Amino acid sequence: MSSLLADLNPQQLAAITLPHQSALVLAGAGSGKTRVLTTRIAYLIQSGQVSPYDILAVTFTNKAAKEMLTRISAMLPINIRGLWMGTFHGLCNRMLRAHHQAAGLLPAFQILDSSDQLAMIKRVLKSLTVDEKEFPPRQVQWFINNAKEAGLRAKNIEVNDNMTRQMAAFYLAYEQRCNKEGVVDFPELLLRSYELLNRNETLRIHYHDRFKHILVDEFQDTNRLQYKWLKLLAGMDSETCAAVFVVGDDDQSIYAFRGANTGNMVEFEHDFKISKIIKLEQNYRSQATILDAANALIQNNSGRLGKNLWTAEGKGAPLRVHNAPNDFDEAAFIIDEIKALQAEGVALSQIALLYRSNAQSRVLEHSLFSAALPYRVYGGMRFFERQEIKHALAYLRLIANPDDDNALLRIINFPARGIGARGLEQLQTIAREQGGSLWAAALHKYGGEAMLSGESEKPKKGVAEFVRLITSMRQDCAALPLPQIIKQMLTQSGLMGHYHIEREGADRLENLNELINAALSFIHEAEDDSLSAFLAHASLEAGEHQTGSIQDGLQLMTVHAAKGLEFHSVFLSGLEEGLFPHENSRNEVNGLEEERRLMYVAITRARHRLYLSFAQTRMLHGQTRYNVPSRFLNEIPESLMRWSQSVQKTKDGYSEFNIKKRLFDLTIPNSELGKTGVMSQQTQGVQWRIGQAVSHNKFGTGKIVNYERQDGNARVQVNFDRSGMKWLLLEYAKLTPV
DNA sequence: CAGCCCACATTTTTT
DNA sequence: ATGTGGGCTG
Numbered sequence: 217m218s219s220l221l222a223d224l225n226p227q228q229l230a231a232i233t234l235p236h237q238s239a240l241v242l243a244g245a246g247s248g249k250t251r252v253l254t255t256r257i258a259y260l261i262q263s264g265q266v267s268p269y270d271i272l273a274v275t276f277t278n279k280a281a282k283e284m285l286t287r288i289s290a291m292l293p294i295n296i297r298g299l300w301m302g303t304f305h306g307l308c309n310r311m312l313r314a315h316h317q318a319a320g321l322l323p324a325f326q327i328l329d330s331s332d333q334l335a336m337i338k339r340v341l342k343s344l345t346v347d348e349k350e351f352p353p354r355q356v357q358w359f360i361n362n363a364k365e366a367g368l369r370a371k372n373i374e375v376n377d378n379m380t381r382q383m384a385a386f387y388l389a390y391e392q393r394c395n396k397e398g399v400v401d402f403p404e405l406l407l408r409s410y411e412l413l414n415r416n417e418t419l420r421i422h423y424h425d426r427f428k429h430i431l432v433d434e435f436q437d438t439n440r441l442q443y444k445w446l447k448l449l450a451g452m453d454s455e456t457c458a459a460v461f462v463v464g465d466d467d468q469s470i471y472a473f474r475g476a477n478t479g480n481m482v483e484f485e486h487d488f489k490i491s492k493i494i495k496l497e498q499n500y501r502s503q504a505t506i507l508d509a510a511n512a513l514i515q516n517n518s519g520r521l522g523k524n525l526w527t528a529e530g531k532g533a534p535l536r537v538h539n540a541p542n543d544f545d546e547a548a549f550i551i552d553e554i555k556a557l558q559a560e561g562v563a564l565s566q567i568a569l570l571y572r573s574n575a576q577s578r579v580l581e582h583s584l585f586s587a588a589l590p591y592r593v594y595g596g597m598r599f600f601e602r603q604e605i606k607h608a609l610a611y612l613r614l615i616a617n618p619d620d621d622n623a624l625l626r627i628i629n630f631p632a633r634g635i636g637a638r639g640l641e642q643l644q645t646i647a648r649e650q651g652g653s654l655w656a657a658a659l660h661k662y663g664g665e666a667m668l669s670g671e672s673e674k675p676k677k678g679v680a681e682f683v684r685l686i687t688s689m690r691q692d693c694a695a696l697p698l699p700q701i702i703k704q705m706l707t708q709s710g711l712m713g714h715y716h717i718e719r720e721g722a723d724r725l726e727n728l729n730e731l732i733n734a735a736l737s738f739i740h741e742a743e744d745d746s747l748s749a750f751l752a753h754a755s756l757e758a759g760e761h762q763t764g765s766i767q768d769g770l771q772l773m774t775v776h777a778a779k780g781l782e783f784h785s786v787f788l789s790g791l792e793e794g795l796f797p798h799e800n801s802r803n804e805v806n807g808l809e810e811e812r813r814l815m816y817v818a819i820t821r822a823r824h825r826l827y828l829s830f831a832q833t834r835m836l837h838g839q840t841r842y843n844v845p846s847r848f849l850n851e852i853p854e855s856l857m858r859w860s861q862s863v864q865k866t867k868d869g870y871s872e873f874n875i876k877k878r879l880f881d882l883t884i885p886n887s888e889l890g891k892t893g894v895m896s897q898q899t900q901g902v903q904w905r906i907g908q909a910v911s912h913n914k915f916g917t918g919k920i921v922n923y924e925r926q927d928g929n930a931r932v933q934v935n936f937d938r939s940g941m942k943w944l945l946l947e948y949a950k951l952t953p954v
Numbered sequence: 955c956a957g958c959c960c961a962c963a964t965t966t967t968t969t
Numbered sequence: 970a971t972g973t974g975g976g977c978t979g
Contacts, residue, residue: 276968276969277968277969278968278969303968303969304969305968305969306969327969329969330967330968330969402968402969403969405969406969437968470966471966471967471968473965473966473967474966474967474968572965572966573964573965573966574964574965574966575964575965575970575971578970578971595967629955632955632956634955636955637955755969756969757969758968758969774965774966774967775966776965776966776967777966777967795965798965798966799965800965800966801965810966814966835970836964836970837963837964837970837971838970838971839970
């Protein structure tokens with residue numbers, strides 16, 4: 217016990233050893249949040265207060281859940297089976313499978329991921345002969361998910377206008393389709409589980425009695441429905457109300473765009489009658505200068521719960537800020553500094569290159585490639601989202617559940633077996649007439665024929681062949697272990713053969729083989745090793761973002777993806793108005809504050825060094841954009857920063873301070889953002905600015921892309937349409953504005 | 955039925 | 970600039 221509680225600060229200790237009562241822990245970045253959560257669980261068990269069976273712990277990602285389990289196992293010598301630890305969706309899935317009948321679901325109900333859901337919606341819209349131009353499927357998806365997260369069924373939607381009436385009708389049709397096919401989407405897991413508990417008193421009491429402690433990680437990311445679910449599960453009004461221990465940081469709430477509701481923290485404080493918020497403000501990650509910058513920045517937000525990070529460590533180096541003429545120069549600066557860090561002995565894997573949007577990685581990657589620096593980009597396609605894996609899973613889903621039309625449609629003609637639109641239409645007509653699934657229709661039309669053709673006869677084509685294939689797979693899999701089922705399916709379906717022939721198929725073949733391995737490890741780890749359980753696992757956990765990681769490479773990712781991580785050094789690039797803060801955030805409620813929190817997250821990733829940079833011009837969507845430095849740079853105290861500019865720009869003798877000042881003096885008001893250039897200046901009564909179109913009698917027309925001043929002589933760089941890039945002295949060159 | 959071409963968008967993302 | 974999805978042609 218003593219070792220468990222060693223080296224904790226007073227606030228951490230208070231949180232961990234809190235008696236049986238609900239608590240709100242405001243945990244700053246790098247304040248040992250995960251340690252507090254895991255240690256509290258270990259403490260509760262080890263002190264004999266409760267058994268693992270009495271605890272439920274919720275996280276947002278499978279990765280976080282896995283890590284917490286590992287850490288708890290390391291602290292406790294006992295078996296912690298029985299502890300419910302997982303994501304909201306994972307836990308709801310578990311509950312729904314345990315009570316599938318009460319929840320009105322098939323025992324083998326399948327889970328649609330977002331792309332499956334979209335496909336389903338498209339199908340429903342098509343069956344209603346809706347014009348997709350008028351009602352984009354994505355918008356319908358958004359509507360349905362929002363309704364579900366508000367706890368609303370289609371019939372409960374309040375209809376006041378025509379648009380809502382239409383949407384509610386689509387929702388209803390979609391709901392019916394899902395029920396018929398035995399599938400549930402992500403928000404449905406939550407809503408079903410909520411409704412089940414709400415309506416079924418026996419079950420509700422069972423879980424109230426069981427879970428004496430509920431712990432929630434990243435509470436600021438919960439949406440309305442998740443919070444309602446928590447309240448219901450905790451049994452707020454019952455005598456046996458669980459102690460709900462939530463940990464979060466309102467300053468790191470960066471997922472409002474997907475429904476996260478920071479208001480839940482305030483509501484929680486009220487609903488659970490929290491008398492005193494526990495604040496973890498001591499930071500064990502970053503040096504003081506970095507924290508000072510983060511604190512100063514975030515103070516510009518309103519309505520915070522309030523928190524100031526501090527550290528016992530030293531000040532550390534100032535933030536390096538770089539003003540680059542363009543995105544290539546910005547990348548060059550980053551590479552120079554990376555090499556310097558490398559020379560200091562910093563491992564490349566301890567250096568992160570962060571950016572606001574994925575598109576920015578391109579230029580960085582290009583430069584890193586030229587500089588022969590190894591790197592790894594996070595994001596992109598994940599294992600279970602790959603096309604070939606989705607196809608394989610569709611076969612498995614159809615084996616597990618014949619009514620899964622989504623799955624059938626995906627693979628009935630993949631690999632191609634001569635079933636076209638015509639054949640499909642026939643099936644769809646039969647299905648509609650019979651009110652059954654496509655599979656039932658196929659069986660009805662071709663079942664007899666398919667069954668007649670024995671192994672020895674020549675293979676049937678088309679639907680008959682498909683029916684025979686799936687039927688035989690279904691028979692085989694009854695007796696086989698999961699990896700064998702998959703292995704057989706991959707060969708018999710022709711998937712292996714198909715990718716074997718395809719030119720670019722090698723990677724896909726490798727992934728298919730990896731699927732067998734995934735099944736192998738699944739049956740070793742999971743309590744339920746059935747096919748349905750594996751399919752649920754595949755939907756709920758999309759797997760690693762990238763295969764084949766580089767051991768010592770730079771880490772490239774968006775700021776969002778960096779949340780929760782830390783690095784020795786962090787480069788944050790693209791600090792320009794319109795990019796960070798992103799221009800789209802201007803149209804969103806509290807959009808700017810969310811961007812600022814995102815900036816706060818970015819800053820607090822760094823342990824020792826933080827580099828901030830912006831480019832005056834940048835290629836975006838195939839067009840050059842002229843940028844103003846991000847306002848966030850202005851919100852960081854000057855005393856914490858050291859400015860630099862690329863060498864060719866500083867030789868004009870301007871002090872770094874002046875360079876900065878010159879840029880900021882010309883900062884353009886919000887209303888003009890994105891329309892005009894970075895700076896302007898007076899020459900012989902003419903106003904020149906970057907981005908301005910000009911004409912020259914010899915070179916023709918072009919655009920001003922840069923300017924500098926030397927000994928009182930101003931020069932501008934013009935990109936001429938015909939003659940290319942030229943530096944011109946304003947005094948001599950006769951330029952005329954166009 | 956597959957391949958090609960054009961229109962189109964393009965912040966952030968987990969389950 | 971670059972990828973994706975839908976519609977049309979061989």
